[in-house]
Amino acid sequence: MYMKNLILLIGLIIGSMSLNAQDVVLEESVPDSLVEPKFGPNYRHFIHTFYNFGVMVTESAEATAVKAYKSGYQLPIGIRYKYKLNNHVALGTDIYYKWSWIYFDTERSSSSVYTQEMYNIGSWGLSPYLRINVGKRGNTLGKFIDLFAYGDINSMRHYFYEQETNSLDPMLLGNYAEKVEVNYKKLSFMNTYNYGAGVRIGWKSYSFFAQYRLNELLLENEVPANLNAGEVPMLLVGFELGL
Amino acid sequence: MRVFSLIAGLIFFFSGGVLAQQKYWVFYTDKQDVQFNPYEYFDGKAIERRLRNHLPLFDESDLPLQESYTSTVGMMVDSAGFQSRWLNAQIVYAFDQQIQALYALSFVKEIILIHPNENQTISCELPIQNEMPLQYQIRQKDDLMRNQLMSMEGNLFLDNNITGKGVRIAVFDIGFSEVNHHPAFEHLRGNGKILKTWDFVKNTEDVYAHGTHGRMVLSNIAGVWSHEMMGLAVDAEFLLARTEKARTEPYSEEENWLAAAEWADKNGADIINSSLGYTHHRYFISDMNGQVSLVTKAAAMAARKGMLVVNAMGNEGQGDWKFLGTPADADSILSVAGIHPETGIHVGFSSYGPTADRRRKPNVSAYGLAIVASGDSLTKSQGTSFSTPLITGFAACVLQMHPDWTNMQLLKAIEESGNLYPYYDYAHGYGIPQASHFVGAAGPEPSDAFHFKTENGQLIIEVEEASITEGNNYLYYHIQRQGKSYLSKYSVVKVAHTEVVYIDLAYLNKGDVVRVFYQSVVKEFVNE
Numbered sequence: 068m069y070m071k072n073l074i075l076l077i078g079l080i081i082g083s084m085s086l087n088a089q090d091v092v093l094e095e096s097v098p099d100s101l102v103e104p105k106f107g108p109n110y111r112h113f114i115h116t117f118y119n120f121g122v123m124v125t126e127s128a129e130a131t132a133v134k135a136y137k138s139g140y141q142l143p144i145g146i147r148y149k150y151k152l153n154n155h156v157a158l159g160t161d162i163y164y165k166w167s168w169i170y171f172d173t174e175r176s177s178s179s180v181y182t183q184e185m186y187n188i189g190s191w192g193l194s195p196y197l198r199i200n201v202g203k204r205g206n207t208l209g210k211f212i213d214l215f216a217y218g219d220i221n222s223m224r225h226y227f228y229e230q231e232t233n234s235l236d237p238m239l240l241g242n243y244a245e246k247v248e249v250n251y252k253k254l255s256f257m258n259t260y261n262y263g264a265g266v267r268i269g270w271k272s273y274s275f276f277a278q279y280r281l282n283e284l285l286l287e288n289e290v291p292a293n294l295n296a297g298e299v300p301m302l303l304v305g306f307e308l309g310l
Numbered sequence: 311m312r313v314f315s316l317i318a319g320l321i322f323f324f325s326g327g328v329l330a331q332q333k334y335w336v337f338y339t340d341k342q343d344v345q346f347n348p349y350e351y352f353d354g355k356a357i358e359r360r361l362r363n364h365l366p367l368f369d370e371s372d373l374p375l376q377e378s379y380t381s382t383v384g385m386m387v388d389s390a391g392f393q394s395r396w397l398n399a400q401i402v403y404a405f406d407q408q409i410q411a412l413y414a415l416s417f418v419k420e421i422i423l424i425h426p427n428e429n430q431t432i433s434c435e436l437p438i439q440n441e442m443p444l445q446y447q448i449r450q451k452d453d454l455m456r457n458q459l460m461s462m463e464g465n466l467f468l469d470n471n472i473t474g475k476g477v478r479i480a481v482f483d484i485g486f487s488e489v490n491h492h493p494a495f496e497h498l499r500g501n502g503k504i505l506k507t508w509d510f511v512k513n514t515e516d517v518y519a520h521g522t523h524g525r526m527v528l529s530n531i532a533g534v535w536s537h538e539m540m541g542l543a544v545d546a547e548f549l550l551a552r553t554e555k556a557r558t559e560p561y562s563e564e565e566n567w568l569a570a571a572e573w574a575d576k577n578g579a580d581i582i583n584s585s586l587g588y589t590h591h592r593y594f595i596s597d598m599n600g601q602v603s604l605v606t607k608a609a610a611m612a613a614r615k616g617m618l619v620v621n622a623m624g625n626e627g628q629g630d631w632k633f634l635g636t637p638a639d640a641d642s643i644l645s646v647a648g649i650h651p652e653t654g655i656h657v658g659f660s661s662y663g664p665t666a667d668r669r670r671k672p673n674v675s676a677y678g679l680a681i682v683a684s685g686d687s688l689t690k691s692q693g694t695s696f697s698t699p700l701i702t703g704f705a706a707c708v709l710q711m712h713p714d715w716t717n718m719q720l721l722k723a724i725e726e727s728g729n730l731y732p733y734y735d736y737a738h739g740y741g742i743p744q745a746s747h748f749v750g751a752a753g754p755e756p757s758d759a760f761h762f763k764t765e766n767g768q769l770i771i772e773v774e775e776a777s778i779t780e781g782n783n784y785l786y787y788h789i790q791r792q793g794k795s796y797l798s799k800y801s802v803v804k805v806a807h808t809e810v811v812y813i814d815l816a817y818l819n820k821g822d823v824v825r826v827f828y829q830s831v832v833k834e835f836v837n838e
Contacts, residue, residue, distance in 0.1 A: 090803065092784070094800075097668075107630070206594060
């Protein structure tokens, strides 16, 4: 009985809908007062994703330590929030996750047997910034210069090397593989955080940046001596795409 | 060190060269003692237009700038550029110290910094072109090409031998590639109907390069293909001006538009066709009030000189911007929206009105998909860029019929010829202009096929069952609040049943008006 009533009710609803249904092909409302949107590239609030690629400037470490590092790269993916104060000044912050790969110069030591050697770091970061815009524009990001600070928590701190097995004792593993890879995790001699500052110069979705780390990535007295490597270079430059 | 040099270079580049010379408008106080002979300066058609529009042969805005002022300023700045008679102003490139020195001159009224160019990708056009397979193409093209004119009853003009003869049209665009040899314009070239050309970007006479958009637009005013008309004004005369840069839209395009409008005025244009517009790259929606942009001021000035400016609404209807671009926001010009040929109503991409200060825009509509001249043949393209020249061709025909009309009479009459008139909404304007309004032919038979009724607290719009037909049978209605000059809501409903619209009476205030258009009849319900 209950089921019958339900079917009847559904039938009536569908029937009445089809009886009165008209095809509204266009419907627009005009608000009483023109309110500019609050959200947009040049409105009060704006959020967008960004992707950047940075290259470590290895020369910067030369004067202070053995040139232990050949190259370094970072690849952050994040979300950027912008709060417009006026047409020329905005504040904002980035939240991101960043992968960093810092490659050792495997020939820094004549006794080295590694074919590849690197730190592999994963970090969560926050980066507040001050934006100065140049030029008149509509609802676009326009040309800008950002001054930013950043702080990262290095949630992943790995040291990795790769070695060809012909340098190993054949009685052990040497006969069973061509290469061996070793990954040390949760490095105790690497800081769990780092921070720095930088500048970003952009046009619409594109920008170049340079950033300088203000603390040491490695804990000075705890770095294993046989690593034969000093502090990681502080300067990084790169290109960014905002979408 | 190299890195820091790179960064310093980038800072300088992106700052727009703050330390370098910049571009300014210098406005002068007067044009004292300037000699001017309108008969020497103006083309005879420009004089005719002034007389027709009951304007003096010239006023102060027509005079050249005071040469002693411009030469003095010219010596004090780095370089000087375009001089606008209408604005009594000149563009200069100068350093800050030079500008400070100009302020000391008694004849300098105002100096305005023109902000560094904001280069952007093209936003003013939507030339999505689909080359169709040849066999299919001919049938399809025949249908659309015929209907883009028949929708305005263009055949009635042609039957009366009205083809824009004697009307001079200036077309502002990005370039007119192939117009100098494309078969669709052979009749214009052969009859010497392309009177003058000027490239305001490069300051040369050659406009037959840099872009195809102008060619497509011109074809919808006056193109002819295998004896078939693509636009209605095939016998009009033309002034072709390149004002747009390809791929980028720096602010100088607006200066070019102003310069081209002054040029069109001097050379006797009756109508300006402008299938372009500027939106979010430079402006906010609140700027679309007919007051802010240089190009909207230039368009309004052109209207004050007696020219009918026909401008595209823009193609932002489905984008974040949604509303019209500038100069479609200008007062006293005809802004044109797009209609979908299949549905017969607003095509999605066509930008909506009203202006930011709630004036009615668009004014009228035309097909937003059209057959246009392609490289050496025809193609289908879309955008209000192509609705606009269809209306320009229509306007030229009306002006041929009424050569004594002022531009405002012409504008008003074209609005009144709209197939929705006196009904209006911000998507269609007054609808598609109809030639029958001008040639005395009978328009569509109005049928009193609907009425209002109130029932259970609802206002119901009910149509006669006999009026319900297959196909595009629409009922339009809008709500205008009591005491408001603009519409609060508007809608189009495809009629499938007798009770078409239900409006809760509680939604309506006392004095609110519900106005309905159905099958050529407009009625209104006033909530008591």
